[in-house]
Amino acid sequence: MSEPLLRVRDLQVEFGLARGTLRAVDGVSFDVYPGEALGLVGESGSGKTVALRALVGLLPRAARITGGTVEIDGVDVGAAGEGRRRELRGTTVSMIFQEPMTALNPVMKVGEQIAEQPLVRLGMSRRDARLRALELMRLVGIPDPERRVRAYPHELSGGMRQRVMIAIALSGNPRLILCDEPTTALDVTIQDQILKLLQKLQRELDVALVFVSHDLAVIAQTCRRLAVMYAGQVVETGAVADVFREPRHPYTLGLLRSVPDFDAVRETLSSIPGSPPDLASPPQGCRFHPRCPFVQTDCLAGAIPLLELGDGRAARCLHHDRVAADVRREPVIVSG
Amino acid sequence: MAEPLLELSGLHVHYELRGGLGRRLRGHAPEILRAVDGVDLTIVRGETLGLVGESGCGKSTLGRAIVGLCNPTSGTVTYGGETLTAKRERTRRRRIQMVFQDPYSSLNPRMTVRQTLAELLRAHRMVPKEAVEARCLELLDLVGLGPRALDAHPRQFSGGQRQRVAIARALALEPELLIADEPVSALDVSVQATVLNLLEELRDKLGLTMLLIAHNMAVVRHVSDRVAVMYLGRIVEEAPTDELFTNARHPYTQGLLRAVPRLVPGRVSEGAGVVGDPPSPVDLPTGCRFHPRCPIAQEPLCSTEDPALTGGDAHTAACHFAWSDRPAAHVPEVIQEAT
Numbered sequence: 001m002s003e004p005l006l007r008v009r010d011l012q013v014e015f016g017l018a019r020g021t022l023r024a025v026d027g028v029s030f031d032v033y034p035g036e037a038l039g040l041v042g043e044s045g046s047g048k049t050v051a052l053r054a055l056v057g058l059l060p061r062a063a064r065i066t067g068g069t070v071e072i073d074g075v076d077v078g079a080a081g082e083g084r085r086r087e088l089r090g091t092t093v094s095m096i097f098q099e100p101m102t103a104l105n106p107v108m109k110v111g112e113q114i115a116e117q118p119l120v121r122l123g124m125s126r127r128d129a130r131l132r133a134l135e136l137m138r139l140v141g142i143p144d145p146e147r148r149v150r151a152y153p154h155e156l157s158g159g160m161r162q163r164v165m166i167a168i169a170l171s172g173n174p175r176l177i178l179c180d181e182p183t184t185a186l187d188v189t190i191q192d193q194i195l196k197l198l199q200k201l202q203r204e205l206d207v208a209l210v211f212v213s214h215d216l217a218v219i220a221q222t223c224r225r226l227a228v229m230y231a232g233q234v235v236e237t238g239a240v241a242d243v244f245r246e247p248r249h250p251y252t253l254g255l256l257r258s259v260p261d262f263d264a265v266r267e268t269l270s271s272i273p274g275s276p277p278d279l280a281s282p283p284q285g286c287r288f289h290p291r292c293p294f295v296q297t298d299c300l301a302g303a304i305p306l307l308e309l310g311d312g313r314a315a316r317c318l319h320h321d322r323v324a325a326d327v328r329r330e331p332v333i334v335s336g
Numbered sequence: 337m338a339e340p341l342l343e344l345s346g347l348h349v350h351y352e353l354r355g356g357l358g359r360r361l362r363g364h365a366p367e368i369l370r371a372v373d374g375v376d377l378t379i380v381r382g383e384t385l386g387l388v389g390e391s392g393c394g395k396s397t398l399g400r401a402i403v404g405l406c407n408p409t410s411g412t413v414t415y416g417g418e419t420l421t422a423k424r425e426r427t428r429r430r431r432i433q434m435v436f437q438d439p440y441s442s443l444n445p446r447m448t449v450r451q452t453l454a455e456l457l458r459a460h461r462m463v464p465k466e467a468v469e470a471r472c473l474e475l476l477d478l479v480g481l482g483p484r485a486l487d488a489h490p491r492q493f494s495g496g497q498r499q500r501v502a503i504a505r506a507l508a509l510e511p512e513l514l515i516a517d518e519p520v521s522a523l524d525v526s527v528q529a530t531v532l533n534l535l536e537e538l539r540d541k542l543g544l545t546m547l548l549i550a551h552n553m554a555v556v557r558h559v560s561d562r563v564a565v566m567y568l569g570r571i572v573e574e575a576p577t578d579e580l581f582t583n584a585r586h587p588y589t590q591g592l593l594r595a596v597p598r599l600v601p602g603r604v605s606e607g608a609g610v611v612g613d614p615p616s617p618v619d620l621p622t623g624c625r626f627h628p629r630c631p632i633a634q635e636p637l638c639s640t641e642d643p644a645l646t647g648g649d650a651h652t653a654a655c656h657f658a659w660s661d662r663p664a665a666h667v668p669e670v671i672q673e674a675t
Contacts, residue, residue: 043524157613187390188551189610192595196608214525217554217597244599258529260558261599268536269529269558275494333599 004031005073005176005208006055006093012067013047013054022280024050024063026232029306034175037202037209039219039240041255042229045276048212051229052178055210056089073175090117094169098181100161104153110164111137111149117171136167141197159190166197176208183218195222216259220244225312228252231277231287234306238313246327248309248320250292256332286317294319294326341381341545342402342432342513347372347411349397353618367618371397373569375411376645379513384539384546386560386577388553388592390614394569395549399515402547403434415513430460433511437518439498443490449476449501450486456508475504479534496527503534507542514539517549532559553596557581565589568617568625573658575651585653588626624656632657 013025025047032038042048053059055070057077070077073092077085097103105113114136115129124132130149137145140163153161162182169177179198183191199222202209211222219226220240227237228251236249247253254272274291277283283290285300292299298318306314317323349372355364371394379385389395400406402413407422414420420428436442444452453472457463463471473483479500490498499519506514516535520528536559539546550556556563556577563580565573565588573586584590588610595609612629615621621628627638637656645652647659 043526159613188553189390189592189595189608190613192597193608193611195597215597216525217599220599221597255525256599258526259599260529260532260552260554262554262557262596263598263600269533271529271533272526275496275527 002034003074004071005034006030006032006210007071008051008055008068009070010068011051011054011070012065013050013059013063014066015060015063017062017280020280023066023282024232024279025054027068028227028229028232028234029068030227030234030237032176032208032210035202035206035208036225037199037211037223039223039226040210040212040229041214041216041219041226043214043276045231045279046229047232048229049180052095052180052210052212055178056093056095057085058095090121090172090174092174093176093178094172094174095178095180096162096165096169096182098184100158100165100185101153103165104161104168106153109150109152110156111151114149114164114167114171117168121172132171133167136170137164139170139201140164140167141193142167157190158186159193162186162190162194163197166194166201170201170205170207174207176210179209179211181213182211184213184215191218198222216244216255217262228255231282232279233287233316235288235316236314237306238309238311242311242313244333245331246324247332248313248315248323249288249317250294250319250323251288252315253323253327253332254291261333288317294322338380338382340378341416342377342379343412343414344375344377344398344402345412345414347375347377347398347401347413348409349394349401349406350409369618370394370569370620371617372401372408373617373620375566375569375571377564377571377574379545379547381512381545382543383561384548384559386556386563387547387549387566388551388556388563389566391551392614392617393566394617395566396517398566399434399517399547399549402513403432403515404429405434426460430509431511432513432515433506433509434515434517435499435502435506435519438522439495439502440490440522442502443498443505445490448487448489449481449504452501452505453508456505460509462509471508475508478507478538479504480530494527495523496530499523499531500534503531503538507538511544513545513547515547515549518551519548520555521550521552528555535559553581553593565592568614568620570625570654571645572626572655573653574645575653579651583651585647585651585658586626586655587630587632589653591629591631624654626655 009029011025011028015022015024028051040048054065072088111133114133118124118132119129134145134149142148142160142163183194186194213219223240226240226243227234230251236243236252243252247256257270258272260269272291277287285302286304289295289299296319304316304318306316308314351369351371353367353369355366375398387395401408404422404424412419450472453475454468457468457471472486476485481500520531523531538544548559560577562576564571567588573589584593591610610629615628623639623641624643627633643654643656645654647653
C-alpha cells in the first residue's frame with residue numbers, strides 16, 4: 001500500500017477551563033490513504049469534531065494541542081511554520097462544515113467565494129478564476145451556474161449552500177477533504193443528494209475524505225473504514241463492513257443496537273444506560289466501564305490499550321471476545 | 337373499523353406574508369404561504385400515526401393546528417365527535433397534549449420540575465390540593481426519573497432527561513391524544529432509543545393515541561402503526577406502516593425511502609432518491625405539486641391536473657399513476673460497493 005496522506009499519532013487536545021483542564025482528545029491515532037474515506041463516529045462530546053479541527057489548526061481559542069503529531073502528505077504540521085500550514089490548508093487539505101449558513105460569507109457573492117482560492121492561491125487571472133468557479137459549480141450540480149454565480153448565500157436553499165461549500169472546498173484541488181457533519185442540518189432527501197455527490201467526487205477526483213458524523217447509517221453509506229470515538233479516545237477501528245457485522249467494543253455494539261434499523265424492524269431498541277463521562281474527571285480504567293454490560297474487575301485496573309485484532313481491526317476492550325460471542329448469539333444487523 | 341378519535345377535514349392553515357415595504361407601498365396583495373393546504377386525516381383511538389415529510393412541508397403546522405396553537409384558515413378539527421377551535425375551554429384543551437422537538441427551549445428555565453408540574457395540576461384541578469405532590473412524584477416515576485428530579489431546574493438535566501420532563505408535563509393532564517413533534521431528533525443516538533422506548537411503553541400502559549411527527553423514516557417505521565406522507569401542505573400517501581415501507585405507490589414516498597441511508601454497509605442506490613429542492617410553499621407548482629421533481633411525470637397531465645387521494649380503505653395515494661402498473665414508477669435499486 002502507498003504512504004498515508006494523513007498520519008495522526010497520539011493526538012492530544014486540551015481545553016483550559018476555569019474548573020481545570022479538560023482533555024477532549026486523548027491519544028487519537030489514525031491513517032488516511034490517498035483516495036479513501038474514513039469515518040469518525042461518536043456522540044456529542046466524544047471529541048470527533050475537535051480532533052478533526054485540530055488537524056488543520058482550526059481549534060477554538062481555549063483549546064490547544066498538547067501532544068502527538070499530525071503529518072499531512074509527509075509534512076509534520078506541528079513543526080511546520082504558519083506559512084507552510086497555510087499552504088497546506090486549501091490546496092492539500094480543505095474542510096466542509098456542518099452549517100453552510102455560518103461558514104459562508106453572507107455579504108459576498110457565492111461565485112466570488114468559490115473563485116477566491118484560484119485567484120489568490122493558485123494565481124489565476126480574474127477571468128480564469130471566474131471560469132473555474134463556473135466549472136466547479138457545474139461539477140457539484142448547481143443548476144444554472146451563470147445566474148447562481150451572482151447569488152448571495154441567503155438566496156440559496158440549504159442544499160445549494162452545502163454544494164457551494166463543497167465547490168469552495170474543491171477549488172484548491174485538495175487531495176483530502178475533512179467533512180464535519182456535512183449533512184446533519186439537511187433534509188433526508190437533500191442529505192442523500194449531498195452524500196452521493198461526495199461519493200462521486202471522491203471516486204472521480206480521487207480525493208480522500210475524513211467524514212465526521214454521529215449517524216452510523218451515513219458512515220455505512222460513505223466510508224470503507226471507520227474509527228468509533230468515545231470520551232476523547234478511539235475505542236474501535238476497522239472496516240465498516242466488519243465492525244458493523246461483528247463489533248468488538250461494547251460501546252459500538254450498544255450504538256448499533258440502539259438505532260432503529262430501516263431494513264429490519266426490531267421489537268424493542270436497546271439503549272446504553274447512563275450518560276458519557278465528564279472529561280474533566282474521566283472514570284478510572286476503561287472510560288466506558290460505568291455504562292458497560294460486560295464490565296469485570298480488571299476493567300478498572302488501569303488504562304486500556306487499543307488491542308490489535310488482525311485484519312486492520314482494533315478495539316479498546318479487554319473482553320472483546322465476549323462482545324463478539326454476544327453478537328454471534330444475537331446479530332446486530334439482521335438483513336444483508 | 338375502530339372509532340375515529342380525531343378527524344381533520346379540509347384543513348387549511350395559510351399565513352399572510354407581509355412582504356417588503358416597496359411591495360406594500362405599490363399595493364400588491366400580500367403573498368400567501370400555504371403551510372397546510374387541504375388535509376383530510378383520521379386518527380383512530382389507540383393507534384400511532386406517523387407523519388413524515390421534508391422540512392417546510394407543513395407537518396409541524398398540522399400538529400400545532402390540532403393542539404390549538406394556531407388557527408386553521410378553513411376546515412375543521414373534529415375530536416370525539418365535537419368540533420374544536422384554536423380557542424378551547426380547559427377541559428377540552430387537556431385532552432390533546434404536545435411534546436416538542438427541543439427540550440432545551442420548551443421548558444421554562446426558571447421553574448423547577450415541581451413548579452412546572454404543580455402549576456398544571458392546580459390550574460386544571462387534576463387532583464385535590466393535598467395530592468399534588470404525590471402526583472408529581474408519580475409522573476416522574478412514570479417517565480423514569482427519581483424523586484430528586486423534583487427540585488431541579490431544566491439546566492441540571494441532560495437532553496434525554498429534559499425530554500422526559502417534557503413528556504411528564506404532557507402526561508400531567510392525562511391526555512388521550514399525544515402529539516410528539518420530532519421528539520428525539522435533538523437527542524444523541526444512544527439517548528434516542530430510551531425516549532422512543534419510553535413513548536411506546538407509555539402508549540401501551542396508558543392507552544394513548546399518538547401522532548408522531550418525524551423526518552427519520554427508521555424511527556417512524558419502528559414506532560407507528562400507520563404512516564401519512566406529507567408534501568407541500570398535502571397528504572400524498574397514507575398506508576399501514578409495513579405496506580407503506582414495502583409497497584409505496586407515490587413516487588415521492590418511493591424517493592424518500594430510497595434516500596434513507598442504510599445501516600447495511602456498501603448498500604448504496606445509484607442516483608438520488610428525490611432530485612432537486614422542494615418548491616416554495618408561497619409559489620406552488622400547478623397540477624400535481626410533485627411534478628417538477630417527479631421521475632415519472634407526464635405532460636400535460638401532471639402539470640395541469642391535481643391528483644386526488646385514491647385507493648382502497650387502508651392505502652391511498654395522490655398520484656395519477658399510483659395504481660397503474662407502470663414499471664417506471666419503481667426505479668430499480670442498484671447495489672454497489674462503497675469505496
